Amino acid sequence: MAAAPFLNLAQAIANTPTTNNDDYKALVCVFLYGGMDNHDTVIPYDQASYTQWSNIRNTLLSQYTNKRSQANLLPIDTPARFGSRQFSLPPELSGIAQLYQQGKVSLVGNVGPLLEPTTAASIRSETAKLPSRLFSHNDQQSTWMSGQTEGAQFGWAGMLNDALIEQGQQSPSTFSAITTSSAELLITGSNTTPYHVHDGQAATIDVLDMFDEPNALQKHFSALGHKTNNLVEQDMSTQINQAYSANDQFNAALSEVSVALPAFPATPLAKQLETVSKTIAIRDQLQEKRQVFVVAMGGFDTHSGQAQSLPKLQSALDGALVAFDSAMQSLGLSDKVTLFTASDFGRTLAINGDGTDHGWGSHHFVMGGAVQGGTIFGDIPEAKLNHSLDAGNGRLIPTLSVDQYAASFGQWLGIDQHTLENIFPNLLKFGAPPALFK
Structure with missing residues (x-):
């Protein structure tokens, strides 16, 4: 039973037509566990x-070794709609800043879970309909992934893949939804099951190494389905055998x-993206023309230090994303x-001494050759306290919903508006x- 989450990862392998570069598209989510500090990103x-x-962050900023002085920041092209305001990235994101300036990366500002357009005034008057359990790590991770x-x-990416299957754009297959991490909820659908890869190969069960006879457990379960009348044992055997076949x-x-x-x-993040790159490189052998991936990186819950x-x-x-961009360029798939x-959420503009606390809206990167790069979508509210989009201590009330953010990826994959509205019921x-894409 301990192995069950791994063992039922695979579904029957579909006999889909061989794909080609012209008809291939993939989404890759980089989930940043803990809540990335949007106020120290843009x-x-x-x-x-x-x-x-x-001035608001003075005490915290004084503790940085790589100072956040203006001379040390990386200015980026700012759309004219922001008027006199200009933005930059921190020095550690130099590669992403360069990709932004080259038109390969864009920023999407102030994204977060919403049930309806919300302001600080509507929260104070208790008329706002708010997402459940705001500021809770586990719940907001799940809300970002599934609503x-x-x-x-x-999860919404799994449901997007379900929609592709329902629309006949691809057949149910083992390798259409792949994870290298624990964020499999995002890519789970009713007809889409996450497949796990690790260190550039199919995930395996380490306990198998304990057997003296090669493939002993595989042989056992292959025979079990023919020997038992127990339906649970038969189903378990089928799932395990399908998993072995998929891994092979x-x-x-x-x-x-x-x-x-x-x-x-x-x-760790770069190695996950290297695994994704290798998997994309064998898309023809796996007979996939649409894929969704999720990788993850933790440590962003920076309450202290x-x-x-x-x-x-x-x-x-920064290093992982720059390397992934180079990999896609080398495969000729940057625009595919x-x-x-x-991330769970952004963080507070106000500091707690040597850290920041849980926020709400956050800013995110979108990268690829199909993206309208070098610009900012959505809003970047002013870095001040007690404005109309401040839920308290500089927690940004999102102005762009996760539904809108996710639906833009669904549009790019070719999913029709009616289906998107079913997947994201608050979209309307x-x-x-x-309009993230060219």
């Missing part, structure tokens, strides 16, 4: 806004294809693969999804 750069921001708090069964197919595909990729940094931990996390994120970030309460 930093005000014009003098008035920077002074306002730095529901902890205990949800299906995946590893065989890897062995058949010589995948030469640019070097990835030796960080933020000046020491956050720059390291940002540097690791879109990467985006997500907001404006159109941001």
